[in-house]
Amino acid sequence: MNQPSTEAISKQIAALLDSPTTTHGLVRTLRAAAKEIELHQHHHASTRAYPDGRISATPDKVQIGGGSHRINSFFNIDAVPPADLLWDVREGIPLHDGTVQTLFSEHFLEHVDYPRSAKHYAREAHRVLAPGGRLVTGVPDAAFVLSQYPADPSLTAEMVERWYANRDCHGDINTYLDLINYVFRDQDDDPVYNPHYWAYDHEKLIQLFTEAGFRTVEPWPFDPAMANPKRQWGSVYVSAIR
Template identity: 30%
Template sequence: MKIGLEKAISAAISPGFAQALKGLRAELGLAYRHHRGVKRAARYSGRHGCKINFGSGLAAKPGWINVDLNKAADLALDLRRPLPFDSASCAMVYSEHFLEHLQYPGEALQFLQECARILEPEGVLSLGVPDTEWYMLDYCGVANPSRTRAGFAEEDVFAIAKRLWHPKWCQTRMEHLHHHTRQAGEHQFAYDFETLEKLLHEAGFTAVERRDFDPALDSKQRALNTLYVNARH
């Protein structure tokens, strides 16, 4: 009886309405988890020299405050909201493949401004985002120094993506490019260095530099297709 009722309701409402209800349910759940996370973050009040890993996923860093929505993290927070950490309390803030999930420019700028607020004067923000310039250069047939540095001078990024990362339905270059930028609707924006540098300056960072993959800090499986930067204010 219950299954029949669920099918009847599903048939009666539009896909858009069903998606809106799903989104509302997710937002209510996130609000509850954020409230709990803010209360747990009080344990870090008064500390200095903290290192925070935002969007840690399953790659929690020992000795860091790992923030994510999965159970492996120390805190679950909605990173679209103000961060529950003291100003000038962090020696380093790290985030890998998270910023692109925030709406641009509003949510992304607010998050980076909060990162600037909680960093100590000599603190470092280290970011990694999917490298869209890598795809665009190969799409346009332009020489791609990133691919050469990574040791794939003879293989374009679309062939690499098809072999290593992307789903089977990605066959054409545009399909690969779309999947890279959207990730089934999870990604909100695609970055190159110029745009990321501009956003970081707007957030209050004065020194922004591109850096290489760091095996002691970054995830090995993301080494090839990631734009890494360090920023200071």
């Protein structure tokens, strides 16, 4: 039997999503599948250009999962446009061994499954960095959010404003625990946003990158020339040296 094409599956999913009789649970699962199919299609288009999983260029500054936040002189790899290269990093980092000086990501790691993809990413980051090269990683700081519980309502309001101002979930954040749920899971019914799969704090980042072989893992002094300024509040960043 021929392998079914992802295009054919996408059409069937679209038809089911349009049907008023499709149950809510199935809608959620199909939406997630449709998103994965989109990533798969972008990734496979790129692997046709780079069948051995390595691009020919050797950029020395690379951003992973930057979305629309571009950094001057960085090569941007993301699963979806806009980016210099569309690549699903859960499949590895498509760069040559020991070639990168700075590998940057923020608010990306919590969007990949743990342990398989997160630990694979940490090992791949170690592989592509040159000796002495630096991995900078920022994530929502779960320790900060938990340390405020039970929180003053004004802090809840500030977090909602800073993190969810553009989203349609304000009516559903009714208590501080709802906000903790967002930070840990982010699995509401908005098809635009990607769920959070794992929560991190400073200790977990040290453990993850030390296990992957990094020599030192230290707090990173936030630099708005590189990082997205809106991420400074409530995030934890580390710099890991290979």
